[in-house]
Amino acid sequence: MRKSAPRPKRKDTTVPPRARHSDTSLIHQEPSSQWPRVPDVVPAAWLDRLLAAAVDLPLASGERAVVTAVVEAIAAILPGYAVGACFVPVGAATPRDQVLVRRLPEGIRESAAGVDPTRLFPALAHEHVSPLPGSTTGSTLHVASEVDPLDHERSPTVHLVDRAALVLSRALAVARDLASPARAVRDDRVLQERLMQADKLATFGQIAAGVVHELNNPLTSIVAYSDYLIRKALAQGAQTAGGAPRDEGDVERLKRISESANRMLRFTRDLVSYARPSNGVAGPVVLHGVIDQAVAFCEHVLATAGVSVEKHYGADVLTVRGVSEQLVQVFVNLMTNASQAAPTKGGQVMVTTSVDASSRRVRVVVEDNGSGIAREHLSQVFVPFFTTKGDRHGTGLGLSIVKSILEAHEGDIHAESEAGCGARFVLELPVWSR
Ligand code: ADP
Numbered sequence: 001m002r003k004s005a006p007r008p009k010r011k012d013t014t015v016p017p018r019a020r021h022s023d024t025s026l027i028h029q030e031p032s033s034q035w036p037r038v039p040d041v042v043p044a045a046w047l048d049r050l051l052a053a054a055v056d057l058p059l060a061s062g063e064r065a066v067v068t069a070v071v072e073a074i075a076a077i078l079p080g081y082a083v084g085a086c087f088v089p090v091g092a093a094t095p096r097d098q099v100l101v102r103r104l105p106e107g108i109r110e111s112a113a114g115v116d117p118t119r120l121f122p123a124l125a126h127e128h129v130s131p132l133p134g135s136t137t138g139s140t141l142h143v144a145s146e147v148d149p150l151d152h153e154r155s156p157t158v159h160l161v162d163r164a165a166l167v168l169s170r171a172l173a174v175a176r177d178l179a180s181p182a183r184a185v186r187d188d189r190v191l192q193e194r195l196m197q198a199d200k201l202a203t204f205g206q207i208a209a210g211v212v213h214e215l216n217n218p219l220t221s222i223v224a225y226s227d228y229l230i231r232k233a234l235a236q237g238a239q240t241a242g243g244a245p246r247d248e249g250d251v252e253r254l255k256r257i258s259e260s261a262n263r264m265l266r267f268t269r270d271l272v273s274y275a276r277p278s279n280g281v282a283g284p285v286v287l288h289g290v291i292d293q294a295v296a297f298c299e300h301v302l303a304t305a306g307v308s309v310e311k312h313y314g315a316d317v318l319t320v321r322g323v324s325e326q327l328v329q330v331f332v333n334l335m336t337n338a339s340q341a342a343p344t345k346g347g348q349v350m351v352t353t354s355v356d357a358s359s360r361r362v363r364v365v366v367e368d369n370g371s372g373i374a375r376e377h378l379s380q381v382f383v384p385f386f387t388t389k390g391d392r393h394g395t396g397l398g399l400s401i402v403k404s405i406l407e408a409h410e411g412d413i414h415a416e417s418e419a420g421c422g423a424r425f426v427l428e429l430p431v432w433s434r
Contacts, residue, residue: 042159042160046156046160050160056069057070059171060175060178063087063176065175066168067101067172068101070168071102071103071141074160074161074164078157081105081145082121082144083143084103085142086098086138086140087099087101087172088138090176119142119144120144124146125145125146127144127145128142128152130143132172139172143157143161211268215264215268216268219265219268222257222258226254226255226257226261229254233247233254282323283432285319285324287319287320287327287353288353290331294328294331294335298332301336302335304339305339305342306346306347307339307342307348307368308348308349309335309349310348310350311350311352312352314352314353316354316357317362318362318431318432321409321429321432322409326409327409330427333401335366338368338423340389343370346369347369348369349366350366351365351366361411361429362430363426363428364426366425368422369422370423371419371420372417372421381399382402382413384396384400385397386400411428411430413425413426413427414426
């Protein structure tokens, strides 16, 4: 489309968009240099309303709905002006397929049409055209007035419309992406993959439970007997002159048998928890009691790793709703991980509890001063079988069990950390109410 109105000059801007937007793809990802400089006289309320309107754009409803919403938003901000848009929807590449969306101010009737075919509002004396940045089909946003000369250099109205053009171009890109067949196929495939994964996990859970049942007894015997033989060899050695067992090599071998069997036991236990978290009836649970119990269970692990536990219990923390033994397992897993990540000396775990009275949720922070979690792993640590501990030491199931238990309790957990600076796990659970 040929345009008679002057093309606005782009200037560098120093004014970043305001931080009120929840869909950052529309506002914040634009390099700030693309924003036209806003004259001081542009009312802040206009920009706020433009951003608020951008948050509610009907992106999933298609291009025309998005354009109409933007035109309506500008018309609401500038009630005395005519506002319009001209765009070419996807799949309609000829100028004849352009879609025009127009909005005249209250009380103004077009008296003369067709004076200038390139204008959306030929009856009005002045019209400014903002091309949509990045549009390859010449889409434009228009504002027109009988009295305002719409001089680009000084007009706050023009600056607002230029900004709206940028918002609109981004919104159109999102709307097109949402509507594209490639996207639909992609979403469909993702859904299929998730369903298959869920299905596999369910089947896997049933198999795991059976396998674990078969393995548990022989493994427990291996652990018990190898420990017995180690103790016996050490005791016999203690009675000899040098104090060393007669065959140190055999004792070392027995220790390896015991360690390996223990590792298999741990793995089978994790598998069962993953497949079938213990089902108990949810009731009021004293959270501090649960944490104390978990620390007691982990006493040996913590002591071996030289880790001390500091508790900061909030005085106002109420009982939570849950299954006590599952919640104990949550903290056992977190303590075990903290012990494994602890520095060789001076390892510490700090557990802090508090309650948010307004949301009626208890918050527990479990933080340590260990090796921390690399930034790129933060999003993966709750994924089943993700481990950085290698096959020999990690099952990668601990945190996914923790997460599924918390989700079953209508709670939540997330991790915060930087490699080398310790890890922090933040849990939330609903307060018990009858
Ligand atoms: P596993 O401990 O068997 O590897 P988890 O699911 O418990 O499985 O943990 C997954 C991964 O998360 C670990 O391998 C480790 O990389 C990381 N992780 C968990 N807790 C901590 C922690 N306290 N400090 C550092 N890394 C941790």
